[in-house]
Amino acid sequence: MNTINERVAAHQKQIEKAIQSLALPGQPSRLYEPIRYFMSLGGKRMRPVMCMLAYEMYREDVEQAIPAALALELFHNFTLLHDDIMDLAPVRRGKATVHVKWNNDIAILSGDALYVLAYQQLQAVRPEVLPQVMRVFNRVALEVCEGQQYDMDFQSRDAVSLEEYLQMIRLKTSVLLGGSLEIGVLLAGGSAREAHLAYTFGEKVGLAFQIHDDLLDAYGNPESFGKKPGGDILVNKHTFLRMAAEALATGDQVKALKQAYALQEEEGKVESVKAIFDSLGVPQKAELKKQELLEVAFDALNQMTEAKQSIREELKALAFYLIEREA
Amino acid sequence: MNTINERVAAHQKQIEKAIQSLALPGQPSRLYEPIRYFMSLGGKRMRPVMCMLAYEMYREDVEQAIPAALALELFHNFTLLHDDIMDLAPVRRGKATVHVKWNNDIAILSGDALYVLAYQQLQAVRPEVLPQVMRVFNRVALEVCEGQQYDMDFQSRDAVSLEEYLQMIRLKTSVLLGGSLEIGVLLAGGSAREAHLAYTFGEKVGLAFQIHDDLLDAYGNPESFGKKPGGDILVNKHTFLRMAAEALATGDQVKALKQAYALQEEEGKVESVKAIFDSLGVPQKAELKKQELLEVAFDALNQMTEAKQSIREELKALAFYLIEREA
Numbered sequence: 153m154n155t156i157n158e159r160v161a162a163h164q165k166q167i168e169k170a171i172q173s174l175a176l177p178g179q180p181s182r183l184y185e186p187i188r189y190f191m192s193l194g195g196k197r198m199r200p201v202m203c204m205l206a207y208e209m210y211r212e213d214v215e216q217a218i219p220a221a222l223a224l225e226l227f228h229n230f231t232l233l234h235d236d237i238m239d240l241a242p243v244r245r246g247k248a249t250v251h252v253k254w255n256n257d258i259a260i261l262s263g264d265a266l267y268v269l270a271y272q273q274l275q276a277v278r279p280e281v282l283p284q285v286m287r288v289f290n291r292v293a294l295e296v297c298e299g300q301q302y303d304m305d306f307q308s309r310d311a312v313s314l315e316e317y318l319q320m321i322r323l324k325t326s327v328l329l330g331g332s333l334e335i336g337v338l339l340a341g342g343s344a345r346e347a348h349l350a351y352t353f354g355e356k357v358g359l360a361f362q363i364h365d366d367l368l369d370a371y372g373n374p375e376s377f378g379k380k381p382g383g384d385i386l387v388n389k390h391t392f393l394r395m396a397a398e399a400l401a402t403g404d405q406v407k408a409l410k411q412a413y414a415l416q417e418e419e420g421k422v423e424s425v426k427a428i429f430d431s432l433g434v435p436q437k438a439e440l441k442k443q444e445l446l447e448v449a450f451d452a453l454n455q456m457t458e459a460k461q462s463i464r465e466e467l468k469a470l471a472f473y474l475i476e477r478e479a
Numbered sequence: 480m481n482t483i484n485e486r487v488a489a490h491q492k493q494i495e496k497a498i499q500s501l502a503l504p505g506q507p508s509r510l511y512e513p514i515r516y517f518m519s520l521g522g523k524r525m526r527p528v529m530c531m532l533a534y535e536m537y538r539e540d541v542e543q544a545i546p547a548a549l550a551l552e553l554f555h556n557f558t559l560l561h562d563d564i565m566d567l568a569p570v571r572r573g574k575a576t577v578h579v580k581w582n583n584d585i586a587i588l589s590g591d592a593l594y595v596l597a598y599q600q601l602q603a604v605r606p607e608v609l610p611q612v613m614r615v616f617n618r619v620a621l622e623v624c625e626g627q628q629y630d631m632d633f634q635s636r637d638a639v640s641l642e643e644y645l646q647m648i649r650l651k652t653s654v655l656l657g658g659s660l661e662i663g664v665l666l667a668g669g670s671a672r673e674a675h676l677a678y679t680f681g682e683k684v685g686l687a688f689q690i691h692d693d694l695l696d697a698y699g700n701p702e703s704f705g706k707k708p709g710g711d712i713l714v715n716k717h718t719f720l721r722m723a724a725e726a727l728a729t730g731d732q733v734k735a736l737k738q739a740y741a742l743q744e745e746e747g748k749v750e751s752v753k754a755i756f757d758s759l760g761v762p763q764k765a766e767l768k769k770q771e772l773l774e775v776a777f778d779a780l781n782q783m784t785e786a787k788q789s790i791r792e793e794l795k796a797l798a799f800y801l802i803e804r805e806a
Contacts, residue, residue, distance in 0.1 A: 177625075179625075180625055180628040180629050180632055182628055182631075182632060183624060183625060183628040234587055234588070234591060237583075237584075237587060238584040238587060238588065256564075256583075257564075257565040257631060260561055260564060260565060260587055261561070261565065261624055261627055261628055261631075263591075264561060264590075264591075264594070264624055265621060265624040265625075267591070267594060268617055268620045268621045268624065269621070271598065271613070271616075271617050271620075272617045272621070274613070275610060275613055275614055275617065279606060279607075279609065279610050280606075282606065282609055282610060282613075283602060283606050283609060286598070286601070286602055286609075287602055289598075290595055290598050290599045290602065293595045293598075294592060294595045294596070294599070297510060297588055297591050297592040297595065298504075298506075298507055298510060298592075300588055301507040301509055301510040301588055302507050304509075304584060304588075305507055305509060
């Protein structure tokens with residue numbers, strides 16, 4: 153295990169401890185019990201970890217960053233809790249979602265309360281940087297709502313361009329990663345320039361990660377991936393691969409793609425769709441886009457001249473780790 | 480028209496203008512359109528008005544209080560928007576609710592975004608008082624969630640005590656009025672002691688107003704009230720009157736009350752329930768409780784020795800106006 157894993161693992165532990173130490177009231181239990189349940193489902197806690205690493209590029213007393221880092225994790229879970237209602241998702245991290253285990257009303261309200269709890273954590277931010285931190289937090293929060301709305305809009309739309317898809321994914325998943333790093337820098341008293349570069353790093357890594365995830369779902373090794381490939385294809389999900397295929401297809405390929413997506417699993421849907429992806433060079437395009445995004449991300453990181461070099465290297469290694477590549 | 484109405488009306492206008500001037504993005508339209516719609520439905524805007532009056536007890540540049548006052552109104556509307564989903568309410572202020580005009584998902588998400596917009600307004604609060612203002616805002620926001628949860632819990636419970644009911648109503652409706660005044664004082668740089676007294680005034684007036692509202696629904700003059708009395712009784716709503724009746728009833732009265740509530744409208748349900756209320760002295764008990772609460776409220780107001788006397792008088796007059804009594 154190398155140093156990056158140790159530091160990241162230590163931060164993950166600190167965040168888990170902070171979550172467990174959250175002093176939630178006992179009553180009304182049907183408000184707070186779902187919050188305890190949902191927060192205990194785990195996850196990689198990447199947003200708070202990234203926030204803490206960003207802080208450590210400038211200062212060593214990383215425990216000062218924990219409340220804001222925790223706020224980011226609470227906010228992220230609030231969005232997941234409400235998204236699960238809208239997406240009719242029965243399962244989250246192998247366990248029943250809140251709206252299934254309790255009901256929709258409980259999921260709406262405990263989600264709302266979870267969002268308040270996120271803002272309560274921000275109360276512990278140093279007053280000198282609180283206004284800046286709040287500005288980033290609020291901007292990102294609103295963008296995440298916009299991303300979810302675009303996602304819902306696109307589901308009932310015929311044609312969605314690759315650009316529109318990337319914009320949606322950027323809002324829904326990447327701005328929060330960017331904002332987590334930006335807030336880490338601001339907490340540590342870093343300059344606005346460095347904070348902005350940190351944001352760019354996080355946003356681009358987030359987008360690259362999403363494309364990587366789309367690739368993995370269709371082309372991942374079933375053994376290491378842990379599930380049958382093609383799940384996204386089977387449910388006609390909007391992914392980078394599908395949007396790229398639609399953008400690249402011409403003439404008969406357009407029709408063939410539509411027909412392949414209209415197949416049933418038993419009729420070889422996954423194989424048929426992937427064959428068209430392959431003929432259009434979609435996996436290559438996805439790899440290329442990933443590389444492009446990572447280059448922009450690392451370029452931003454390299455420009456952060458006030459930041460500690462060793463931690464910048466750790467952030468880079470973490471990005472490679474997330475995208476399962478050799479650093 | 481006396482001075483209080485002029486000042487309150489002027490503040491209401493300022494808030495309406497601030498709402499109309501909210502620079503909301505155009506896209507995604509299904510996120511922002513419901514927010515514009517809901518905020519345009521009107522209302523007395525009592526929370527921001529109270530916040531502004533509280534500010535004016537200490538300072539004259541009341542426009543400085545507008546962003547925080549607007550944040551309170553946006554937050555209040557966020558809670559209404561989500562409550563309407565949970566309460567299956569089809570109508571709000573004579574117009575279709577968001578979940579009916581659009582759908583549940585849109586109502587959840589545009590509500591979430593409305594809450595972010597509330598926090599965005601707090602960004603304009605002077606950094607020196609921002610931490611204190613946020614602490615009050617977050618505390619009250621969480622209590623409002625707790626109140627809504629208790630309200631839902633009570634609907635599926637057999638017995639709810641008068642004390643539990645008052646606690647629920649306090650959380651669901653009164654703490655936000657109290658918090659609005661408290662924030663107004665803090666914004667103006669008033670002391671923690673004065674802020675606390677302002678909170679007490681608002682909370683008690685809010686509770687008194689709720690009881691007044693319950694009384695009006697059952698005993699109001701149909702001509703001035705504008706609707707048939709007894710609506711709350713017909714839907715078996717938990718009100719101060721019903722909870723007081725259940726607390727006061729003994730022996731046969733317990734059974735009689737249950738039977739009266741089990742009647743249909745055509746069988747004289749409203750009249751039967753009210754006859755029992757009358758025999759138990761429920762309206763008198765409600766009036767007494769109202770008076771008690773107002774006394775505590777005005778006592779707190781009197782103790783605010785740093786506050787401008789003329790504005791204190793206006794707040795008192797506004798409380799009387801809300802509860803339709805002669806000052």
